[in-house]
Amino acid sequence: MSDGARRWAVGVFPAAGCAEHDRLLGALEEAFPVRFEGRGEDELGELDALLQLGNGNQAEAAAAIGLPALRLLVPEPPKPEAFTAQQLGAVPPLDGRLRGAELPDERLAAALGAAEQASERAAVLASCRGLPTWTRRGCLETALLAPAELGPEEALRERLCERRSAALLPLVHFLRELTAGEGPKPPLQASFLFDDPNLHWPSYGFVDLPNLADHARTHGYHAALATVPLDGWFAHPRALGALGDSDGALSLSIHGNDHYGGELGRPRTAVEALGLAAQAMRRVRSFERRTGVEIDRVMVPPHEQCSQATVTALRRCGFDALTATQPYPWLGDGARSWLAHPPEAGPLVGWRPADTVDGLPILLRHPLTQRSLPELRLRAFLGQPLILYGHQQDLAAGLDLLTEAATDLERIAPLRWSSLGEIAAATREAAPEPEPAAAVDPDHVPPPRPRPLAVPRRLLSESRDRLQPLLSRAR
Numbered sequence: 001m002s003d004g005a006r007r008w009a010v011g012v013f014p015a016a017g018c019a020e021h022d023r024l025l026g027a028l029e030e031a032f033p034v035r036f037e038g039r040g041e042d043e044l045g046e047l048d049a050l051l052q053l054g055n056g057n058q059a060e061a062a063a064a065i066g067l068p069a070l071r072l073l074v075p076e077p078p079k080p081e082a083f084t085a086q087q088l089g090a091v092p093p094l095d096g097r098l099r100g101a102e103l104p105d106e107r108l109a110a111a112l113g114a115a116e117q118a119s120e121r122a123a124v125l126a127s128c129r130g131l132p133t134w135t136r137r138g139c140l141e142t143a144l145l146a147p148a149e150l151g152p153e154e155a156l157r158e159r160l161c162e163r164r165s166a167a168l169l170p171l172v173h174f175l176r177e178l179t180a181g182e183g184p185k186p187p188l189q190a191s192f193l194f195d196d197p198n199l200h201w202p203s204y205g206f207v208d209l210p211n212l213a214d215h216a217r218t219h220g221y222h223a224a225l226a227t228v229p230l231d232g233w234f235a236h237p238r239a240l241g242a243l244g245d246s247d248g249a250l251s252l253s254i255h256g257n258d259h260y261g262g263e264l265g266r267p268r269t270a271v272e273a274l275g276l277a278a279q280a281m282r283r284v285r286s287f288e289r290r291t292g293v294e295i296d297r298v299m300v301p302p303h304e305q306c307s308q309a310t311v312t313a314l315r316r317c318g319f320d321a322l323t324a325t326q327p328y329p330w331l332g333d334g335a336r337s338w339l340a341h342p343p344e345a346g347p348l349v350g351w352r353p354a355d356t357v358d359g360l361p362i363l364l365r366h367p368l369t370q371r372s373l374p375e376l377r378l379r380a381f382l383g384q385p386l387i388l389y390g391h392q393q394d395l396a397a398g399l400d401l402l403t404e405a406a407t408d409l410e411r412i413a414p415l416r417w418s419s420l421g422e423i424a425a426a427t428r429e430a431a432p433e434p435e436p437a438a439a440v441d442p443d444h445v446p447p448p449r450p451r452p453l454a455v456p457r458r459l460l461s462e463s464r465d466r467l468q469p470l471l472s473r474a475r
Contacts, residue, residue: 008034044058072146076111107145156348189417192221194391195302198462205393206394224251252295254280254284256302304332316440321354321424326364350364351382353383366389
C-alpha cells in the first residue's frame with residue numbers, strides 16, 4: 001500500500017514480542033495495512049487493537065475499553081507431531097468461507113493441555129478434541145497457539161496450508177476483520193480446467209463436448225478447455241456448435257504451442273522464448289479468424305514446466321496470465337515446496353489472489369480428482385480463485401465428478417463461475433499496475449527452431465487419448 005494510506009496501530013504485549021517475531025510481523029505488515037508497536041503494562045493509548053502473546057491481563061483490559069484484542073496463549077510447538085484436526089465453528093464472527101471447515105494441523109495436539117475452557121458467553125470459533133482452541137467474547141478473542149517466528153526465506157503461506165494453520169489463522173482473521181473496508185466484497189471466482197482437448201471432433205477422449213456443454217449449463221459451472229495451438233488447423237462444426245450452445249459455460253485457453261513435452265520450460269534466452277510465445281499467439285489468432293471463436297490469452301504450461309524467460313515472453317506477446325500449481329514454475333524440481341521462490345520474491349508468495357511474476361499474473365490451480373478441501377478453504381479465505389484442473393481420462397466414469405466437485409466448492413462460498421480470461425481480468429483489476437513491458441508484435445517475431453517430430457508426436461498423443469473410451473468399453 002502507499003505510504004500515505006492509513007495503517008492500523010496494533011500494540012504487541014509484551015513489547016519484546018516485536019523483536020522475537022520480527023519477520024512474521026513484518027510479513028503481516030506487508031499483507032495488511034497495519035503497523036505493530038511494542039507496548040508495556042497499561043500502555044494502550046493511540047492503539048486500534050492489541051495483540052497479547054502469552055500470560056497477562058492486557059488483552060482483557062483493552063477489550064474492557066472497547067479495543068479489539070487477541071490473546072495467544074502458548075507458543076506453537078517447534079516440531080510437527082501427529083496430525084489432528086481443528087474444527088471451525090459456524091458462528092457469525094467467523095468468516096463465512098471458514099465456517100464448518102476441518103483443518104488438519106501437525107502441531108496442535110501437543111499444546112492442547114494449555115487450552116482454556118470457554119466461558120458460557122463466549123462464542124467458540126474453533127475446537128479440537130472437544131477443547132476450545134479459539135473463542136470470542138465481546139472485543140476479546142483468545143486462541144491457543146502463538147505462531148512461531150518466520151524463517152529467513154519462509155513464505156507466510158507455509159503457515160496457512162493444509163498441514164499447518166492453527167497458529168496463524170486466528171491472527172490473520174483478527175487483522176482482516178480489523179482492517180476490512182466497507183462495502184460488498186467481490187464474489188469468489190471458480191472454474192474447471194481440462195488440459196489437451198481440441199476441436200477436431202465433437203469429443204476428445206472422455207470429454208464429450210455437447211454433453212459437457214449441456215451439463216455445465218444445467219448445473220451452473222464453467223469448464224475451460226486448454227487447447228494446443230498446433231491443433232488449431234481444424235475445428236469440427238459440431239465442436240464449434242457445442243461451444244456456442246453452452247451459453248458461455250465452456251471456453252478455450254492455450255496449452256503450450258506444439259505440446260512437445262515440457263516445451264515452455266526449455267527456453268533460457270529471450271530470443272528462444274519470444275519465438276515460441278509469438279508462434280503460439282499467431283496460431284491462436286489464425287484459429288480465431290477462421291472460426292470466429294475466441295481463445296482466452298491464458299497460458300496453461302504442458303507438464304507444469306515454464307522457464308522465467310518464457311514467462312517474460314508471454315507477457316510481451318500479449319498473454320494475460322498463466323495458470324500453474326506453483327507461482328514460480330521453473331523452481332518446480334519436485335524436491336521443494338510448491339511455494340519455492342527466489343529470495344527477492346518476499347514472504348507473500350502464494351498469498352494474494354495471484355502472484356505477479358515479471359508482470360504476468362500467475363493463477364494457482366489445484367487437482368480436480370485429488371482435491372484437498374482444507375487447501376481450497378484456505379484459498380477461498382485468501383480470496384484466491386478456485387481453479388480445479390484435470391484431463392479427459394478423469395471423466396471416464398462420467399460427469400458426476402464435476403457435479404460433486406462443484407458442490408464441494410459451492411459449500412465453501414457463493415461462487416461466480418468464470419472463464420480463465422474473466423479470472424485474469426478480475427485479477428488485473430485488483431492487483432497493482434505492473435511495470436510496462438517492452439511489447440512485441442508476434443507477427444514480426446521469427447518462428448522458433450522447427451521440430452520435425454512435433455506433428456507426429458501430437459497426432460500420436462491425440463490418437464491415444466481418443467482411443468481410451470473405445471478401449472475402456474472393450475474391457
